[in-house]
Amino acid sequence: MSGPRLAVIGAGAAGLSAAIWAARSGLSGESIVLLDSRQRIGAKILISGGTRCNVTNRSVRPSDYSGGPRHFVKHVLEAFPPARTRAFFAEIGVELVLEPTGKYFPTTHKAATVLEALRREVDRLGIRLETGRRILTARRLGEAWVLEDAGGAHLRAERIVLCTGGLSLPETGSDGTGLRIARDLGHTLIATTPALTPxxxxxxxxxxxxxxxxxxxxxxxxxxxxxxxxxxxxxxxxxxxxxxxxxxxxxxxxxxxxxxxxxxRARFLPGLDESVLIEGLRAGRDHEGLRTVRHFLTERFGLALQLSELLCRRAGLERDERLKDLTTDHRKALVRQILDCPLGxxxxxxYRKAEVTAGGVDLAEVRASTLESRIAAGLHFAGEVLDVDGRIGGFNFQWAWSSGHVAGRACAEALS
Ligand SMILES: Cc1cc2nc3c(=O)[nH]c(=O)nc-3n(C[C@H](O)[C@H](O)[C@H](O)COP(=O)(O)OP(=O)(O)OC[C@H]3O[C@@H](n4cnc5c(N)ncnc54)[C@H](O)[C@@H]3O)c2cc1C
CATH class of the missing domain: 2.40.30 (Elongation Factor Tu (Ef-tu); domain 3)
Structure with missing residues (x-):
């Protein structure tokens, strides 16, 4: 068998997408190798969304992301938007269901459905998947890239896509080696921190x-x-x-x-205007003065009783303080606790509990249309390794699918 022309490093969501879209864009599957340090791939897909995998969202905008410039993120998302993600998953046999929150999940409510379908597509396209291969270095040798794995074995390819993720949940395989490889190749790393962590x-x-x-x-x-x-x-x-x-x-x-x-600080009644709350407490004092403040807040404003009791205590009220006895100072303190409460x-x-990593490869050194490095020709990036992180709701996987698509298709075009 001839050597690979394209090596995709990391078989998480972004790497799977990159390899699949390189093959779907005309590169033969046997000229693509998908490498992963772990024996079993897709650990993050399997644990995502409470093991249900929130694949994407009804509405995905650049403002749902932080990190590098919005126009860059917009370009990548537009190249492969959520509608195409949904169509792709339908093609590979994953039906998605929209929940009222705007999140899409597989109808089976099992993340394994998503991973298995991606694996089947990799097999159908004839892509070579090599697990248990941890890449430690990448260097340019003439027109080729030479990768070296932890066992000292070398692999040559004309192009590479770095899809090694960030630093969150290192036991899933994303341990920062990929970020170090990018830095060794001359890329600037925007300082990393955990994101989406309690x-x-x-x-x-x-x-x-x-x-x-x-x-x-x-x-x-x-x-x-x-x-x-x-x-x-x-x-x-x-x-x-x-x-x-x-x-x-x-x-x-x-x-x-x-x-x-x-x-x-927390606003525990988010949709409520301060003046409405103050007026409600005044009206309560005038008309239902014998009711306890804690019960009034629960019945009138829907504040959970446990929280109502705690906030009354934090505001200095007696446990069974009645509305008629609420002083102006206590009322002010209570309103602050409900609408502007310091959480300490x-x-x-x-990273132990982070769903993603903020920071990563600086987008200023990457082309938005191909996700190819501006520093090292033939090196592309996709997924969380880049300086982009989304909020909760399927936005991070959408970034992985979209950026994988852009990088994979660009590699196929460059190698055609
Ligand atoms: C608990 C949890 C729940 C989540 N739930 C959701 C959700 O429901 N929806 C959502 O949108 N996002 C969710 N996310 C975020 C989402 O999982 C990530 O954003 C996404 O997996 C990033 O994909 P990636 O391919 O860039 O990186 P990763 O998924 O981290 O994949 C990187 C891969 O590269 C491999 N690798 C790393 N270094 C090397 C190396 N040197 N050589 C070879 N291989 C290497 C790793 O083994 C790994 O397989 C969740 C994350 C967590 C932790």
């Missing part, structure tokens, strides 16, 4: 709510000014705060880590 607090009061889920808006304040706001559901845990809203905010919190005064966030659970 927030932590030492403030013991929140632990009493462990297990409670609610909708909230979370804001990050830097030096007293609001720098970011996210909304969505949040889950109280024994360590702090998890769920979409805290996890979406984590990358912003971590990237402001140098700022000692970074503070996360002091960190995150880091």
């Amino acid at each position: 927030l932590t607090t030492q403030d013991a009061c929140w632990k009493t709510l462990a297990g409670l889920t609610l909708e909230a808006a979370l804001s990050l304040y830097l030096r007293g000014r609001k720098a970011h706001e996210v909304s969505g559901s949040m889950l109280f845990t024994h360590e702090g705060f998890s769920g979409p809203a805290p996890m979406d905010l984590s990358r912003h919190y971590l990237r402001a880590a140098g700022d000692q005064a970074a503070e996360v 966030v002091d960190g995150t659970l880091g």
Whole structure:
């Protein structure tokens, strides 16, 4: 058998997409090798979306991503948008269902359905999959690339696509080797931090709510000014705060880590105007003065009773304080607790629990139309190794499918 012309390093979502689209764009499957350090590929696909794999989203915009410039992200997403992702998965036998949140999942609700279909497509196209091959270096030798794996074996290819992921959940195979390879080849790395990871607090009061889920808006304040706001559901845990809203905010919190005064505050009734809350408490005092404040907040505004009790306590109220006894100062303190509550966030659970990595290969050194390096000819990138990270909701896989498509197709065209 002749040697490969294209080597795709990393068989996660981006690498699978790159190899498949290189073959679907005219490169023969046998001239493509897909390499992965792990014996069993697709670990992140299998654990994603609570093992249901949130494949994409109904609406995917560049503003759903952070990292490099929006126009770059837009270019890549437009080349392979969610509608094409859905059509592709239908072609390979994965039916998707849209949930009210805008997320698409396989109708089987099993991530394995997605991985198995991608594996079948790799086989159908005749792509060579070599597992247990951890690439340590890549260097240019004349017109070819020479890869060296951890066993000292060499492999030559005319083009390579680096799809080695970021640093999150290193046990899934993304251990940072790919980022080091990019740096050794002269690429600038934008500093990496965990993203989509739970927030932590030492403030013991929140632990009493462990297990409670609610909708909230979370804001990050830097030096007293609001720098970011996210909304969505949040889950109280024994360590702090998890769920979409805290996890979406984590990358912003971590990237402001140098700022000692970074503070996360919660708005527990996100759609409610402050004046409506104040007026409601006043009207309650005038007409239902004997009711306890904690029950009133639950019945009138739908605040979970456990949270209502905690916020009353934090505002300095007696447990059974009645509306008629609420002083102006206590009312103000209570409104602050409900609408602008400092959570005492002091960190995150880091890469250990991060769904993605923020930072990575600087997009300024990569061409948006082909995802080819501007520094080293014949080197392409796709997926999380690049400086792009999405919020929760299928955006990160969409980035992997789209960027894999762009890089794979570009390689096929260049090699035709
Ligand atoms: C718990 C969890 C849940 C998630 N849920 C979702 C979700 O529902 N929807 C969503 O959109 N996103 C989700 N994500 C994010 C998503 O999984 C990633 O964004 C996506 O997998 C990135 O794909 P990738 O191919 O770029 O990197 P990876 O999936 O990390 O794949 C990189 C591959 O490269 C291999 N590799 C690394 N270094 C080398 C080397 N030196 N040589 C050879 N091979 C190498 C690794 O073994 C790995 O197989 C989730 C992530 C986690 C951790």
